[in-house]
Amino acid sequence: MRPLTSLMGLCALSITLATTVASAQSADVDHGAMDHSGMDHGAAQAPAPAATDHGNMDHGDMGHDGATQAAATAPAAPPVGSLPASDGAALDGAATDGAAPAGAAERGYDSYGIHPHMMDDMPAWQVLFDKFGVSRNRDGQNALQWDGRFWFGTATDRLLVKSEGERENGEGSDGKVEAFWSHAVSPFWDLQLGARRDIGNGPKRNWAAIGIEGVLPYNIELETTAYVGASGRTALALKAEYDLLLTQRLIFTPELEASLYGKSDPARGIGSGLSEGSLSFRLRYEVTREFAPYIGVSFDRKFGQTARYASDAGASRSQTALMAGVRFWF
Amino acid sequence: MPRIGHDTPFAAPRAALSRRRFVQGLATGGALASLGAWRSALAASTGPAATELRGTEFHLEIGETPVNFTGAARIATTVNGQLPAPLLRWREGDTVTLHVTNRLREQTSIHWHGILLPSDMDGVPGLSFGGIDPGQTFTYRFPVRQSGTYWYHSHSGFQEQTGLYGAIVIDPHHPPAIAADRDYTVLLSDWTDEDPMRVFNKLRVMPDYYNGIQPSVQSLSADAHGRGWGPALSERLMWEQMRMNPTDLADVSGATYTFLTNGATPAGNWTGLFKPGERIRLRFINGSAMTYFDVRIPGLKMTVVAADGQDVRPVDIEEFRIGVAETYDVIVEPKDARAYTIFSQAMDRSGYARATLAPRAGMQAEVPQLDRVQWLGMRDMGMAHGAPGDVPADTGASGHGAMNHGDAHAKHPKAATDATHAMPATPSAQGGMVQVKHPYPAERGVGNSMLPDVVSTRLDDPGVGLRDNGRRVLTYADLHSVHPPEDNRAPSREIELHLTGNMERYMWSFNGVKFSDAKPILLRYGERVRFVLVNDTMMTHPIHLHGLWSDLESPDGAFQVRKHTITLNPAQRLSYRVSADARGRWAYHCHLLYHMEAGMFRAVVVE
Numbered sequence: 001m002r003p004l005t006s007l008m009g010l011c012a013l014s015i016t017l018a019t020t021v022a023s024a025q026s027a028d029v030d031h032g033a034m035d036h037s038g039m040d041h042g043a044a045q046a047p048a049p050a051a052t053d054h055g056n057m058d059h060g061d062m063g064h065d066g067a068t069q070a071a072a073t074a075p076a077a078p079p080v081g082s083l084p085a086s087d088g089a090a091l092d093g094a095a096t097d098g099a100a101p102a103g104a105a106e107r108g109y110d111s112y113g114i115h116p117h118m119m120d121d122m123p124a125w126q127v128l129f130d131k132f133g134v135s136r137n138r139d140g141q142n143a144l145q146w147d148g149r150f151w152f153g154t155a156t157d158r159l160l161v162k163s164e165g166e167r168e169n170g171e172g173s174d175g176k177v178e179a180f181w182s183h184a185v186s187p188f189w190d191l192q193l194g195a196r197r198d199i200g201n202g203p204k205r206n207w208a209a210i211g212i213e214g215v216l217p218y219n220i221e222l223e224t225t226a227y228v229g230a231s232g233r234t235a236l237a238l239k240a241e242y243d244l245l246l247t248q249r250l251i252f253t254p255e256l257e258a259s260l261y262g263k264s265d266p267a268r269g270i271g272s273g274l275s276e277g278s279l280s281f282r283l284r285y286e287v288t289r290e291f292a293p294y295i296g297v298s299f300d301r302k303f304g305q306t307a308r309y310a311s312d313a314g315a316s317r318s319q320t321a322l323m324a325g326v327r328f329w330f
Numbered sequence: 331m332p333r334i335g336h337d338t339p340f341a342a343p344r345a346a347l348s349r350r351r352f353v354q355g356l357a358t359g360g361a362l363a364s365l366g367a368w369r370s371a372l373a374a375s376t377g378p379a380a381t382e383l384r385g386t387e388f389h390l391e392i393g394e395t396p397v398n399f400t401g402a403a404r405i406a407t408t409v410n411g412q413l414p415a416p417l418l419r420w421r422e423g424d425t426v427t428l429h430v431t432n433r434l435r436e437q438t439s440i441h442w443h444g445i446l447l448p449s450d451m452d453g454v455p456g457l458s459f460g461g462i463d464p465g466q467t468f469t470y471r472f473p474v475r476q477s478g479t480y481w482y483h484s485h486s487g488f489q490e491q492t493g494l495y496g497a498i499v500i501d502p503h504h505p506p507a508i509a510a511d512r513d514y515t516v517l518l519s520d521w522t523d524e525d526p527m528r529v530f531n532k533l534r535v536m537p538d539y540y541n542g543i544q545p546s547v548q549s550l551s552a553d554a555h556g557r558g559w560g561p562a563l564s565e566r567l568m569w570e571q572m573r574m575n576p577t578d579l580a581d582v583s584g585a586t587y588t589f590l591t592n593g594a595t596p597a598g599n600w601t602g603l604f605k606p607g608e609r610i611r612l613r614f615i616n617g618s619a620m621t622y623f624d625v626r627i628p629g630l631k632m633t634v635v636a637a638d639g640q641d642v643r644p645v646d647i648e649e650f651r652i653g654v655a656e657t658y659d660v661i662v663e664p665k666d667a668r669a670y671t672i673f674s675q676a677m678d679r680s681g682y683a684r685a686t687l688a689p690r691a692g693m694q695a696e697v698p699q700l701d702r703v704q705w706l707g708m709r710d711m712g713m714a715h716g717a718p719g720d721v722p723a724d725t726g727a728s729g730h731g732a733m734n735h736g737d738a739h740a741k742h743p744k745a746a747t748d749a750t751h752a753m754p755a756t757p758s759a760q761g762g763m764v765q766v767k768h769p770y771p772a773e774r775g776v777g778n779s780m781l782p783d784v785v786s787t788r789l790d791d792p793g794v795g796l797r798d799n800g801r802r803v804l805t806y807a808d809l810h811s812v813h814p815p816e817d818n819r820a821p822s823r824e825i826e827l828h829l830t831g832n833m834e835r836y837m838w839s840f841n842g843v844k845f846s847d848a849k850p851i852l853l854r855y856g857e858r859v860r861f862v863l864v865n866d867t868m869m870t871h872p873i874h875l876h877g878l879w880s881d882l883e884s885p886d887g888a889f890q891v892r893k894h895t896i897t898l899n900p901a902q903r904l905s906y907r908v909s910a911d912a913r914g915r916w917a918y919h920c921h922l923l924y925h926m927e928a929g930m931f932r933a934v935v936v937e
Contacts, residue, residue: 087770087772087848088771116455118845120927156776184835246547248543329536
């Protein structure tokens with residue numbers, strides 16, 4: 001019971017984290033918020049070291065606070081700050097559309113007979129296999145590995161289908177297929193609602209899924225998905241990766257994956273709590289952007305009850321594997 | 331020190347093709363004559379830029395023509411079988427009639443860029459008219475009320491990328507103040523062998539697809555070699571932390587583009603002839619889909635005499651940046667009987683267009699090396715500490731809040747002399763850094779990933795890549811119209827638009843609202859309005875208002891120069907006045923083709 005409670009807590013935490021990350025987004029990108037202090041600091045105190053270089057600087061001006069300066073330096077203060085109301089402007093003291101024809105701002109293109117053919121709503125799509133190849137572990141077992149996705153949609157709303165897993169030689173397979181509606185909630189983050197189906201050995205579990213996917217500061221790509229299935233099953237999957245360009249074509253990718261479960265599922269060899277973790281390093285060479293062979297190494301480890309299930313089945317708790325394959329998209 | 335991209339440029343789509351041939355193009359490349367025969371290399375590259383059509387009545391037939399610029403045969407969209415389209419020579423005061431026939435299998439249109447005309451003659455499908463359907467002829471007719479250098483191009487789909495652009499030269503009523511012995515149009519453009527729709531889709535799937543100068547360990551170590559690991563690493567981390575790319579200088583690069591001068595590849599080397607001592611007027615037009623060019627003619631001083639067709643007070647320079655859709659007329663006076671290279675390098679230094687001025691066909695001058703890539707700096711991000719000279723060491727220090735001013739500025743005393751700390755308290759002719767507010771809710775939405783803190787109002791910043799390069803580079807601060815506008819009233823109201831974008835998703839818009847979700851901007855006929863543009867993004871955008879002049883103001887709010895297309899550097903604030911003196915529906919957009927199609931477009935209605 002305890003693992004379940006803690007896992008539920010973890011799920012909740014992850015979602016909270018997700019939301020926080022997503023909402024913190026606007027603050028993140030808003031330099032006004034982020035670096036403002038730096039700015040004021042600069043304006044107010046910077047002269048000390050910087051001034052030595054400013055031969056022709058007028059120190060008398062430095063005392064102004066930012067707002068005064070902004071007002072003072074605005075080009076010949078405009079008669080009326082009138083902004084397109086249709087964009088929802090809310091500039092302090094600005095009369096929106098003050099001088100525009102009354103009520104006109106509410107009218108759309110149709111009422112002016114405007115029908116240009118723009119492509120800003122045109123959907124795009126992509127099939128991407130981040131991993132498509134083989135692995136060979138220390139025990140000499142070979143497996144086929146894949147991690148791919150397909151999406152179709154606009155910049156903000158997409159149908160997303162993901163699948164990852166591996167098929168071992170003669171040992172069966174393990175994997176999942178997921179489908180989401182992926183909706184942009186901030187410049188760098190998507191909220192994803194959908195479902196997952198487990199494939200491979202054992203019962204085929206179905207799950208409802210909610211996740212976030214996006215880019216963390218420092219360009220770390222993060223996918224977190226929380227799942228709820230039948231019989232009170234819960235799960236959480238985490239994946240983070242970073243593309244380090246060694247050159248324009250040679251790219252090194254550390255990737256960290258973890259999965260957690262709220263409830264043991266012996267039929268699939270899964271124990272509750274942190275069940276599996278994997279750290280991998282891939283090195284790919286982009287022959288073209290679309291086609292990049294890779295080699296890599298992965299360190300996988302099962303934890304807790306999951307590890308015991310594995311031991312009972314004669315498999316090892318941890319495994320090291322070499323991998324090779326192709327990253328490709330079209 | 332400029333930033334350096336040491337890596338081999340990424341030539342993604344052309345891996346198999348010899349890099350040299352791809353960049354240089356074929357010497358004999360270009361449009362095949364309509365009869366199907368190759369034009370000879372000499373005929374293709376010497377003399378007038380394109381067939382010149384004069385008079386008051388013109389027949390233009392838009393069709394498909396086989397071309398070969400890189401060794402691969404492709405189909406271009408052409409006018410009368412030519413790429414670039416024929417030079418149209420009009421006379422101020424005439425009424426011109428242009429019969430445009432569509433021989434394509436899709437709709438087409440021609441927009442007369444920078445020309446004052448009734449809005450139903452402006453040629454934007456869905457705004458001015460319904461477009462020209464296959465097999466149809468549309469007749470444009472309008473009085474010519476101006477003179478100077480302009481151009482025309484398709485406003486349908488991606489036809490502008492596939493070759494449908496040409497020069498317009500309008501001779502003034504009275505003989506020009508600046509006489510010249512020779513007069514050449516120099517039309518710069520970017521050609522891709524790829525289907526532009528594929529280019530657009532690649533950008534939407536992988537926005538940095540064509541960027542071959544990205545920060546890498548290789549460039550980091552070169553950087554560290556120059557100034558130590560501390561500053562190099564801290565700057566890199568700062569960019570990583572922000573999830574921004576300091577090398578996002580061009581969305582589409584020489585990885586797919588071959589750059590053309592008057593339809594000739596660098597190897598094709600279009601050549602304009604002169605006799606030593608002659609005055610030559612070069613009418614530069616940037617007819618690219620996506621490429622900013624930095625143009626110079628080593629060995630020759632250039633005197634800029636017109637911008638966007640409008641006479642400006644002559645200014646002597648060595649180099650100028652020409653935004654997409656802008657035009658500049660320059661006078662050169664070569665004294666020696668030698669060849670001179672017209673070198674137009676792409677802003678991201680991924681390639682160049684090249685042409686030659688020479689006393690005899692076949693002569694060549696040295697072609698300069700591409701300049702080193704200069705990274706975007708703090709000022710381009712709208713962070714407070716940006717110094718005008720794009721000071722790399724500066725960026726590392728202030729990016730983290732852990733500011734180390736001594737370290738940041740000590741190495742760059744020159745750049746710091748007019749640094750942003752010296753904020754003027756009153757409007758000044760030079761401008762400075764001002765704080766900006768972001769009044770539009772959608773600016774904080776999905777479609778905009780940057781909100782600059784402070785923006786520059788300076789016109790004397792040549793922009794990233796040209797700062798402190800040791801040459802006399804033209805800036806907007808140098809441009810002063812010879813004649814003030816007839817309507818020089820002070821504006822009665824102000825419309826503020828923020829240029830917004832999210833490179834991660836390839837979204838582009840004004841005020842965070844893309845075209846489809848926006849409503850028209852309304853102007854009342856006869857009013858004089860100030861447009862204030864704030865560039866939230868880290869890219870340079872050419873903003874074009876159809877049908878109405880954009881009278882650029884100096885930072886202190888005085889009229890300075892009349893233009894039809896206005897370039898904004900990253901984190902820059904500019905203002906210009908517009909007289910709503912032509913009724914109708916007008917397009918208003920970023921002239922980077924893929925930005926426009928992605929939604930950086932508004933309709934302006936004058937009623």
